[in-house]
Amino acid sequence: MRSTQVSGLLTDLYQFTMLQGYLESHMDEVAVYEFFVRKLPPRRNFLVAAGLESVLDYLLTVRFAPDEIRFLEKTGRFNRRFLDYLENFSFSGDVYAMPEGRVFFPDEPILRITAPILEAQLIETRIINLLHYQTLVASKAARVVLAAPNRLLVDFGLRRAHGAEAALLGARAAFIAGFHGSSNVLAEHLFGIPSYGTMAHSFIQAHDDEAAAFEHFAHAQPGNVVLLIDTYDTEAAAEKVVRLAPRLKAAGIAIRAVRIDSGDLADHAKKVRRILDAGGLKDTGIFASGNLDEYEIQRLLAQDAPITGFGVGTRMLTSSDAPYLDCAYKLMEYAGHARRKRSEGKATWPGRKQVYRTYDGEGRMAGDTLCLDSEGYTGEPLLQMVMKEGKRTAHLPGLAEARKLCAQDLLRLPEALKSLDGAPPYPVTVSRGLKEMAAAVDEHRA
Amino acid sequence: MRSTQVSGLLTDLYQFTMLQGYLESHMDEVAVYEFFVRKLPPRRNFLVAAGLESVLDYLLTVRFAPDEIRFLEKTGRFNRRFLDYLENFSFSGDVYAMPEGRVFFPDEPILRITAPILEAQLIETRIINLLHYQTLVASKAARVVLAAPNRLLVDFGLRRAHGAEAALLGARAAFIAGFHGSSNVLAEHLFGIPSYGTMAHSFIQAHDDEAAAFEHFAHAQPGNVVLLIDTYDTEAAAEKVVRLAPRLKAAGIAIRAVRIDSGDLADHAKKVRRILDAGGLKDTGIFASGNLDEYEIQRLLAQDAPITGFGVGTRMLTSSDAPYLDCAYKLMEYAGHARRKRSEGKATWPGRKQVYRTYDGEGRMAGDTLCLDSEGYTGEPLLQMVMKEGKRTAHLPGLAEARKLCAQDLLRLPEALKSLDGAPPYPVTVSRGLKEMAAAVDEHRA
Known part of the structure; x- marks a missing residue:
């Protein structure tokens, strides 16, 4: 995963300065760190773990180059002992983690170093x-997936993700959560995520005639004909599509879908559906895009908008209603x-710590227990060893498997938690052993 | 600028698919594209241009490798002619742009290709x-700069920026807007942005004794002693700092500042200031961090919190109150x-198009005119040629110069626009020539 291989100086x-302090004080005993989310953003009921693959890739490759x-x-800030330490640095620790795609909740560690x-x-x-x-985006994308059952989601x-890496890792996180693909070609090249896309408004505008633009495009991409119909007048363009269809059909080309990117999407979709149906294009889908998120999609589908697929962009990759998580390592x-x-x-x-999950008779998630690793509760342990002494220990689920894990966990979510609005919190119990340890640590400090 | 050199497949x-369409139709006349922001996010009164340097770097280097x-x-989607085109691709066009650091407004192009x-x-x-x-973050950071005059801003x-590139380019954008530096070491290595930082809570926790942690750290980083005092009890830790100071002073080490990262920052800062002053540490600053943004800083300073510097993180690099701009190319x-x-x-x-800016007698920005490039208005033209036939034409302002341009423009902003809340919009007039052209284009299409 080339995208994550950045300099060790990205820190x-x-x-x-702390490391130099530890070296000076000859402090280098074994430490345990955990990554967790402190609390859910407003209106969220669960989180989806993502990013482990790129973390392991980072741990395997992080080095400091001579320059x-x-x-x-x-910089004059560091002594020779510290610089030598960095020069010879490689990660030699153990890692426990939840696999990508698993649903989790506040206070539950998803990674332990x-x-x-x-x-x-x-x-x-x-x-x-x-x-x-990646957890932020997977958690947001899972909400879109819940809001748009049986629709194509791309x-x-x-373009508006925060930089190149956000775009790449965001496409991957959305795919884990259940998206079908991405417009991002590099995400297909690096991760095998199917890429989707056809034309922009500029393609229509560059032609003197909208119908001519449609026809040129269809002949250039005969297997991928999705025509953008909102550049000038959406319904008029749908009529042009109907008039064009027989000529394309004669050349063996089917119009897979039309795309609408502006205006009242539900209203346009209904009108366009009628025009396409009347014109014999019942199999041509309607793909919608433009400032979409789970709320807008839910609103459109509640109005019975005949939309077969959604392009969801900016608001998902920026997680715009909750652009960060209160998380810590x-x-x-x-x-x-301790x-x-x-x-x-x-x-x-x-x-x-470890997290154990139990299920009810119908296989729904019934509650988690946060406990000390040494306690050994019943239920499904969610953290697994994935790296030992700096080396991967197990075959980790690939991207397709992570996507299946997520789909499975979304199915097993308690129904109330699937709402786009806040629900009563999922039960996460803190074990007796953990409470006793917290009290003991406080006493020692007091 | 290595960080931006990503694969040409990042698209x-x-x-x-459009390019293949243009090639099939033998359409390759000269086109003009412009990048602009359609409208301001809520509570914003202006924008700060940033990102040009990385765009030019991209245009100079974008290629498609054999693999x-x-x-x-x-993928089976493309024909030989298109693949040959990509294989030989390099950018050969002209670029006009506003220099980084300039203030601009909706509908004004900041880049023309x-x-x-x-x-x-x-x-x-x-x-x-x-x-x-980069424009998003520079525009957000400029608000922090306006809210915190004469404070150290880092x-x-x-850690919570959306990926590696966001962190790097965000640090750079904040620096342009007037920040003094960043915690990001790679940003110093790549861009020369001063890096800042001392210790995390874990450094204190790893020691059995908080005062011992302070002392160890001071000896390991004698030129950079900023002590984090909120791990257990903020005021008690400030007392420990006072008790430690004479011993450090004897070793020639000064305590530059203490840092507070949690709780009621104004209240803690006042109490800590009294403790430090009473202990003879009048020159020791108080640095605050933790969920800060321009609103929180304004609130703290309105309470006369004796804070000398702020670490601003997540909410700035995610631009959390407006995580994206309504922009277009x-x-x-x-x-x-046309x-x-x-x-x-x-x-x-x-x-x-071109944008002309006029100033009043006191040098304040008085109004912009958006016009056709061919019209030639009076005032300061904001778009300059920066690339001709694929080559840079001029010495572009470096990072330090962009930072000066931004400081100058923030000084020249009309006073009302410096508010953190929405103000009446800055006057941007559309020229008669532009209105006539829009009408003519519509007529041609109608």
């Missing part, structure tokens, strides 16, 4: 950067002792 | 992707004829 300066070491040296504290600390920034964004977010244990942050409003559960 | 599939051509060939339509179309997606995000957004002219999109709610002004 917060404080990681380096990067020289750059750090020149066990490594000498210098290593575990150094990787913090990029781990958060990767897990946060990610159109590349926190120290849980150092040198065998640790806990107690800053106001930001207290964490200490120790190395 | 929407429809660019390729990428083979990938496209294998003149090139054969195949080239001008192919680059659309990445141009929007680059200009949109970008802390890397549109065809304005093809083969010498073009115009008329889709509902998305109509554009046709033709190749």
Whole structure:
């Protein structure tokens, strides 16, 4: 996954200053860190884990090149011992994680790192950067999937995603959540995500005649004829499509769909459907795009808009109604002792943890337990070992498998949690062992 | 600027299908496209142009590698003529643009591309992707700068920015807008943006004793002593800092600042200021962070919180109150004829345009005119030629110069527009020539 292989310098300066501090103090015992989300954004009922694959790729490849070491040296901030440490750096720790595509809830770790504290600390920034964004988008996209059953869903977010990597990893996260593909060609090249797309308004505008533009396009892309009909007058363009269809049919070309990108999409879709049906184009779909998200799609489908597919872009890849998650990567244990942050409003559960999930008789998720790894509850343990001493331990689910895991978990979600509005929270119980440990840590500190 | 050199495949599939259509129809006359923002997000009064440098870098370097051509060939969607075109692709057009750091308003183009339509179309997606995000963040960061006069402002957004490129280009955009630096080390390596940072809570937690953690850190980073004091009890930690100071002073180490990252920041800052002052640490600053944005900073300073610097992260690099701009890259002219999109709610002004700005007697911005490039108004023309036939034409302002341009424009903003809330819109007049051309284009189409 080339896109995530960025320089080891993509980190917060404080990681380096802290590392130099640890080295000076000869502190390099084993530390345990966990990544979790503190609370759900408004109107969200669950989250979908994504980003693990790129995290593992990062852990396997993160290094510091000679020119990067020289750059750090020149800043004058670092001593030789620290620079030598970086020069020889590679990650040697263990990783437990929830597979991509799994549904999870606040306070539940989806990643646990066990490594000498210098290593575990150094990787913090990029781990958060990767897990946060992909989980954010997968969680948003899953809502779109729930809002649009049996519709074709295509990610159109590349142009207004926040940079190249967001566009790529966002396309991948949306695919895990159940999208069928993306407009992003590089996402197909790198991840095998099917790419979709036909024409922009400029293609119509560059021609003197809209019907001529349609015909040129159909002959250039005979297997992929989706015609954009809203450049001038949507219904008039639908009539042109009907008039063009017999000539294309004679050449063996079918019009797969028309696309509408502006105006009242439900109203246009209904009118266009009638025009296409009357013109014998019952098999031609109607694809809608333009400022869509789960709320707008729900509204359109509630109006019985005859739309067969949706292009969902900006609002999904920016997760515009909740553009970030309150998440953290926190120290849980150092040198065998549990640790806990107690800053106001930001207290964490200490120790190395596991999450167990139980299901009811119909296979629906019935409740999770957050407990110490050493406790061993009943139910399905959600965190699995995925890396040992810096090497992958198991065949990890590929992209297709992650997509299936997500579809399965969405099916098993309690019905109330599938709502686009806030529902009563899913039950996550904190184990007795964990509560006792938190109290013990506080007492030790007090 | 390595970060922006991504594969030419980072584009929407429809660019390729359209190009094949143009090639089939032998359409490759000169086209003019412009990038502009349609309207301001809520509560915004102006925008700051950013991203041009990375756009020019992209135009100079975009190519298609042999393995990428083979990938496209294998999809079965494209013919040999199109693949040959891509294989030999390089950008040969002209570019006019507003320099980075300039303030601008809706409907004003900040970039104009003149090139054969195949080239001008192919680059659309990445141009929007680059200009949109950087302009979004520069515009957000400028508001933070206006809210926090004479305070140290540091970008802390890397971990929750949407991916690696957002973090990098966001740090750069914030710097243009007036930030002093970033926590992002790679941004210093690539762009020369000063990096800032000292320690996380985990550094304190990993030590058995908070005061020992402070002392270890000070000796490891004697020139950069900023101590994080909110891990357990903020005021108690400030007392520890006071007790530690004489010992450090004896070793020649000064405590530059303390950092508070949680709780009621104004209240803590006042109490901590009193503790530090009473302890003789009048020169030790108070740096605040944690969910900050321009609104929160304005609120803190209105309460006279004695805070000398702010770390602003997630909410700035995700532009969380307005995570995207309604922007477009549109065809304005093809083969010498003006073009115009008329889709509902998305109509554009046709033709190749220029923007002229006038100033009042005190040097304040008094109004802009959006006109045809051929009209030649009075005032300061904002679009300049920056590339001719695929080559850079002029020394472009570097990062430091862009930062100065932005500071100058923020000074020249009408006072009402500096508010964090919506103000009456800045006057942008559409020239008579432009209105006549729009009417003529509509008549031709009607």
